Amino acid sequence: MTDKLKIGEQEITNRFFTGTGKHSNDSIIPQLVHESGIEVVTVALRRVDLTSPEENILHHIPKGCILLPNTSGARNAEEAVRIARLARACGCGDWIKIEVIRDNKYLLPDNYETAKAAEMLVKEGFVVLPYVSPDLMVAKDLENAGVAAVMPLGAPIGTNRGLQTKEMVRILIDEINLPIIVDAGIGRPSEAAEAMEMGAAAVLANTAVATALDPVNMAKAFSMAVDAGRRAYLSGLGPIKTEAEASSPLTGFLS
Amino acid sequence: MSFYHTYERMKDFDFKIYWDGLGDADIQRALSKTTINEMDYLTLLSPRASNYLEKIAQKAHRLTIQHFGRTMQLFTPMYLSNFCSNHCVYCSFSARHNYMRKKLTLEQVDVEAKYIAATGLKHILILTGESPKHSPVSYIEDCVKVLKRHFDSISIEIYPMEMEDYNRLVDAGVDGLTVFQEVYNEETYQPLHPRGPKKNYRFRLDTPERGCRAGMRNVNIGALLGLENWRQEAFFTGLHADYLQDNYLDTEISVSIPRIRPNVGGFTPKYDVQDRHLVQVILALRLFMPRCGITLSTRESPDLRDNLVQLGITKMSAGVSTEVGGHTEDSSGTGQFEISDQRSVPEIKEMLLGKGYQPVCKNWEPLDGAAGW
Ligand code: SF4
Numbered sequence: 042m043t044d045k046l047k048i049g050e051q052e053i054t055n056r057f058f059t060g061t062g063k064h065s066n067d068s069i070i071p072q073l074v075h076e077s078g079i080e081v082v083t084v085a086l087r088r089v090d091l092t093s094p095e096e097n098i099l100h101h102i103p104k105g106c107i108l109l110p111n112t113s114g115a116r117n118a119e120e121a122v123r124i125a126r127l128a129r130a131c132g133c134g135d136w137i138k139i140e141v142i143r144d145n146k147y148l149l150p151d152n153y154e155t156a157k158a159a160e161m162l163v164k165e166g167f168v169v170l171p172y173v174s175p176d177l178m179v180a181k182d183l184e185n186a187g188v189a190a191v192m193p194l195g196a197p198i199g200t201n202r203g204l205q206t207k208e209m210v211r212i213l214i215d216e217i218n219l220p221i222i223v224d225a226g227i228g229r230p231s232e233a234a235e236a237m238e239m240g241a242a243a244v245l246a247n248t249a250v251a252t253a254l255d256p257v258n259m260a261k262a263f264s265m266a267v268d269a270g271r272r273a274y275l276s277g278l279g280p281i282k283t284e285a286e287a288s289s290p291l292t293g294f295l296s
Numbered sequence: 297m298s299f300y301h302t303y304e305r306m307k308d309f310d311f312k313i314y315w316d317g318l319g320d321a322d323i324q325r326a327l328s329k330t331t332i333n334e335m336d337y338l339t340l341l342s343p344r345a346s347n348y349l350e351k352i353a354q355k356a357h358r359l360t361i362q363h364f365g366r367t368m369q370l371f372t373p374m375y376l377s378n379f380c381s382n383h384c385v386y387c388s389f390s391a392r393h394n395y396m397r398k399k400l401t402l403e404q405v406d407v408e409a410k411y412i413a414a415t416g417l418k419h420i421l422i423l424t425g426e427s428p429k430h431s432p433v434s435y436i437e438d439c440v441k442v443l444k445r446h447f448d449s450i451s452i453e454i455y456p457m458e459m460e461d462y463n464r465l466v467d468a469g470v471d472g473l474t475v476f477q478e479v480y481n482e483e484t485y486q487p488l489h490p491r492g493p494k495k496n497y498r499f500r501l502d503t504p505e506r507g508c509r510a511g512m513r514n515v516n517i518g519a520l521l522g523l524e525n526w527r528q529e530a531f532f533t534g535l536h537a538d539y540l541q542d543n544y545l546d547t548e549i550s551v552s553i554p555r556i557r558p559n560v561g562g563f564t565p566k567y568d569v570q571d572r573h574l575v576q577v578i579l580a581l582r583l584f585m586p587r588c589g590i591t592l593s594t595r596e597s598p599d600l601r602d603n604l605v606q607l608g609i610t611k612m613s614a615g616v617s618t619e620v621g622g623h624t625e626d627s628s629g630t631g632q633f634e635i636s637d638q639r640s641v642p643e644i645k646e647m648l649l650g651k652g653y654q655p656v657c658k659n660w661e662p663l664d665g666a667a668g669w
């Protein structure tokens with residue numbers, strides 16, 4: 042089955058994306074990527090130290106990966122744009138995940154500032170993947186602005202609470218003609234599979250992998266679950282029935 | 297707005313009666329909640345809750361890993377000047393102590409900065425005594441300009457300022473503010489700060505808020521444990537952090553938990569804050585504010601610091617000298633207080649890696665000047 046996800050000019054086979062933020066040691070990343078076949082890795086530009094070879098997280102991201110720098114730390118659109126430009130200037134490529142967070146209590150994204158940043162960055166030729174609270178109108182604005190995908194949260198970052206925003210994400214999947222990538226809050230592979238069964242284009246999880254006892258195996262589990270969910274979606278899930286269907290219908294005599 | 301109103305609301309609360317009235321079920325209830333309120337936090341600080349330290353520790357550990365991962369932010373303080381016009385009874389820099397005072401020239405700042413930066417640290421905390429005369433805002437600004445060549449994040453722990461001055465410093469490149477209230481109990485505060493501008497309790501109490509308003513990215517607060525009943529002081533510290541987090545959503549709030557250390561003047565604290573007490577404070581705070589940064593200094597012993605890594609701490613100092621120019625200048629022997637963990641940056645990194653934690657030297661990218669890229 043050839044089923045590739047196209048974002049910008051890139052074709053992606055493995056629809057599970059991961060992050061680099063919370064690992065006990067960055068040197069685990071190559072093994073994790075290698076064993077689970079992950080192709081897209083997000084990294085916070087604020088953690089990138091270009092001046093120090095051994096501390097530079099980019100050195101731990103295998104060559105073939107698509108680097109998805111994020112604007113973590115940005116509190117408004119202007120800061121997100123500056124971080125994106127810095128990322129490009131540092132050689133991180135044209136992909137950018139916009140993260141604008143003004144709320145340190147729940148770490149919820151600021152959709153308004155995110156949309157403003159997205160508009161500016163699309164104009165500058167970035168492949169823009171905005172991280173948002175799932176809201177149809179904002180997603181439509183982002184689509185009109187020309188972003189490459191929309192990344193709604195499943196639950197607040199780091200909570201591992203799963204797909205709490207399921208209905209809202211479902212609406213985005215139905216209404217937006219762009220890949221919908223569920224990001225944040227996904228704590229278990231089964232939840233990732235559920236998002237994929239619904240028709241999400243990909244899933245990103247960092248905390249669930251990085252804080253597992255065995256992150257490499259967990260990344261593998263997520264990759265497999267995302268793949269399983271995708272296959273189930275493509276295969277067409279059977280309808281859910283609330284009542285058993287009687288083999289001898291009670292009204293059969295009418296026909 | 298002011299945290300003072302929150303303080304006033306709770307200052308006459310009868311802590312003893314509340315704590316004496318708690319049963320095991322109350323502790324267990326607080327422990328089983330997903331989010332805890334201020335009374336639950338007070339419950340977890342109670343003498344009875346100290347019987348549940350391991351259970352609280354398990355939860356605090358889980359929450360910390362969940363929100364911060366197995367990572368530890370490293371930084372080091374750099375003392376610019378020890379001139380001070382205050383008479384804090386617990387501090388070596390107090391104006392009543394007679395010894396050679398020092399202030400670094402910009403060249404000396406550069407030398408010291410280069411030396412520290414060579415260890416790989418990208419976050420620095422600059423300190424001065426409280427002397428606007430010897431270290432005016434313009435001097436701090438000039439130092440920041442020098443330090444920006446070497447560091448990505450610059451925090452200040454200097455005298456309380458007006459918001460306009462903080463604005464100037466934010467514009468110069470300062471992104472973090474540390475200001476300790478030292479003592480939240482207003483009555484105890486006065487005799488401990490007998491002379492100098494620090495006498496002004498309210499001005500100090502409102503300082504973190506001015507910093508938030510001026511656009512500081514990180515604001516770090518704390519009480520100096522030992523000067524008052526530590527359970528109550530920890531309670532007010534938590535309320536203060538919570539107040540700031542609620543009112544200044546875009547500022548990252550963190551808390552330090554310093555204990556009094558030996559100092560010139562030989563001040564002995566009235567309250568004995570033992571290791572298990574310090575642990576209880578850290579754990580209760582983590583459950584109350586799961587995303588709050590908790591900073592641990594080298595006031596604590598290497599052994600204790602190693603063990604606290606897993607209990608909620610998110611930031612640690614490393615390679616510390618509390619003397620002005622203490623990294624590169626001849627030692628005069630007068631630091632602000634005696635440090636306890638003398639380990640170098642590589643030694644701290646090694647300890648963290650050995651515990652399965654990643655030392656993080658850089659966690660901020662300065663944005664000024666990037667607009668035109
Ligand atoms: S604690 Fe600060 S204000 Fe007080 S004497 Fe020491 S340096 Fe001065």
